[in-house]
Amino acid sequence: MSLAQxxxxxxxxxxxxxxxxxxxxxxxxxELLKALFPHTGKAHLVGITGPxxxxxxxLVNQLARYYRKDHMPPKTVAIVAVDPTSPFTGGALLGxxxxxxxxxxxPGVFIRSMASRGAVGxxxxxxxxxxxxxxxxxxxxxxxxxxxxxxxxxxIARLAxxxxxxxxxxxxDEVQALKAGILEIADILVVNKADRPGAAxxxxxxxxxxxxxxxxxxxxxxxxxxxxxxxxxxxxxxPEVARALEAHRAFLQRTGLWQxxxxxxxxxxxxxxxxxxxxxxxxxxxxxxxxEAMVQAVLQRKMAPQDAVRRLLEASSExx
Amino acid sequence: MAKRxxxxxxxKPGLDGHDRGAKIVARALRDAGMEVIYTGIRQTxxxxxxxxxxxxxxxxxxxxxSGAHMTLVPxxxxxxxxxxxxxxxxxxxxxxxPDDVPKLLEMGVYRVYGPGxxxxxxxxxxxxxxxxxxSSAQPEPVP
Numbered sequence: 001m002s003l004a005q006x007x008x009x010x011x012x013x014x015x016x017x018x019x020x021x022x023x024x025x026x027x028x029x030x031e032l033l034k035a036l037f038p039h040t041g042k043a044h045l046v047g048i049t050g051p052x053x054x055x056x057x058x059l060v061n062q063l064a065r066y067y068r069k070d071h072m073p074p075k076t077v078a079i080v081a082v083d084p085t086s087p088f089t090g091g092a093l094l095g096x097x098x099x100x101x102x103x104x105x106x107p108g109v110f111i112r113s114m115a116s117r118g119a120v121g122x123x124x125x126x127x128x129x130x131x132x133x134x135x136x137x138x139x140x141x142x143x144x145x146x147x148x149x150x151x152x153x154x155x156i157a158r159l160a161x162x163x164x165x166x167x168x169x170x171x172x173d174e175v176q177a178l179k180a181g182i183l184e185i186a187d188i189l190v191v192n193k194a195d196r197p198g199a200a201x202x203x204x205x206x207x208x209x210x211x212x213x214x215x216x217x218x219x220x221x222x223x224x225x226x227x228x229x230x231x232x233x234x235x236x237x238x239p240e241v242a243r244a245l246e247a248h249r250a251f252l253q254r255t256g257l258w259q260x261x262x263x264x265x266x267x268x269x270x271x272x273x274x275x276x277x278x279x280x281x282x283x284x285x286x287x288x289x290x291x292e293a294m295v296q297a298v299l300q301r302k303m304a305p306q307d308a309v310r311r312l313l314e315a316s317s318e319x320x
Numbered sequence: 321m322a323k324r325x326x327x328x329x330x331x332k333p334g335l336d337g338h339d340r341g342a343k344i345v346a347r348a349l350r351d352a353g354m355e356v357i358y359t360g361i362r363q364t365x366x367x368x369x370x371x372x373x374x375x376x377x378x379x380x381x382x383x384x385x386s387g388a389h390m391t392l393v394p395x396x397x398x399x400x401x402x403x404x405x406x407x408x409x410x411x412x413x414x415x416x417x418p419d420d421v422p423k424l425l426e427m428g429v430y431r432v433y434g435p436g437x438x439x440x441x442x443x444x445x446x447x448x449x450x451x452x453x454x455s456s457a458q459p460e461p462v463p
Contacts, residue, residue, distance in 0.1 A: 091353045095357075101360075104366065
């Protein structure tokens with residue numbers, strides 16, 4: 001039996017091995033993704049993002065628990081937790097599982113940690129592909145926890161159907177909420193650590209300043225991101241977040257935005273793959289040597305980078 | 321873009337809560353360019369095996385200071401085999417009486433480290449072990 005078949009039949013060892021192949025961009029991984037592709041497109045991809053230490057992992061742990069134990073019927077849950085890779089050593093310490101120990105021993109849960117491996121948008125290069133594999137494996141819900149983010153790591157908005165931005169009191173004044181970036185991608189806003197002073201005020205301020213910015217290319221939507229208070233450590237406010245997730249999913253499906261986001265994501269993947277393939281073809285066709293010559297010319301200020309590119313394009317179109 | 325990295329699970333089975341040693345090793349391995357999944361204290365053998373499976377690690381490092389290693393280690397090894405992860409390199413660190421070391425190695429533990437082991441030694445051992453198992457690895461049979 002092939003690895004893809006084993007995976008589709010629920011073999012967890014096969015799933016785990018498949019994720020490694022895909023994460024390492026192994027040639028087998030590409031074949032596998034191709035075989036699995038017809039089985040994708042069913043899972044609800046939920047991004048969980050926010051600054052370090054606000055309680056993202058704890059919230060994911062509680063949400064997964066809720067969907068396994070309290071939600072009727074229970075949903076199967078996969079979790080992809082991304083932590084940063086050191087830019088100096090290439091190593092990483094992946095610690096999100098520490099907060100997810102309640103989920104042990106449940107075959108309806110699968111947790112995978114990923115190092116960002118040099119990517120800077122809050123995810124790893126292969127996170128989207130890893131999510132595809134988990135989708136094919138049949139998980140109903142896939143939580144994707146980003147690295148602790150600042151204000152500009154918004155790749156998750158392109159990958160997830162629903163983005164939950166988690167904040168905690170004490171991180172900044174209301175001007176922070178006005179800055180473009182991470183708050184703008186929120187479909188649901190969670191103020192965690194609600195037992196701390198300032199949480200309710202923070203939620204009020206966020207709600208006030210949070211008219212939804214339209215994502216480019218999407219019709220004006222009537223979704224108003226709810227601002228919810230949780231104390232994830234004690235499991236408080238979790239059913240409300242789950243209800244908001246369900247409401248957002250229903251909203252996306254009702255308005256056709258589910259399809260629109262799917263389309264957007266797949267088009268982006270095709271573009272990325274095309275770019276990669278074109279570049280490889282170009283390099284293999286003698287582009288690398290010509291590029292080196294141009295770099296020298298530019299380095300000596302004999303040519304502007306713009307002209308270098310024009311010449312390179314001309315040279316490759318002259319190639320038979 | 322992406323390439324293969326050594327993935328290591330660092331876990332503390334049993335009930336003692338002293339994880340300073342485990343954290344120091346975890347950081348040293350990170351600094352050596354490995355991806356370290358740190359699961360924290362009070363892990364059961366089932367939890368460790370499950371995490372090793374889901375994370376598809378090459379190495380499992382167990383830190384045991386409670387003296388229960390002769391009970392815990394065979395349980396972890398057994399659970400790892402049960403989930404199809406019998407091939408991973410298992411390391412044990414902690415307070416292990418010299419008489420127990422050969423017994424642990426006999427069970428299938430790759431190395432046992434006592435207090436004061438330089439972390440560079442652990443890094444080197446892991447690199448050697450993973451390189452060796454990668455070069456001799458057969459494509460894994462899927463049931």
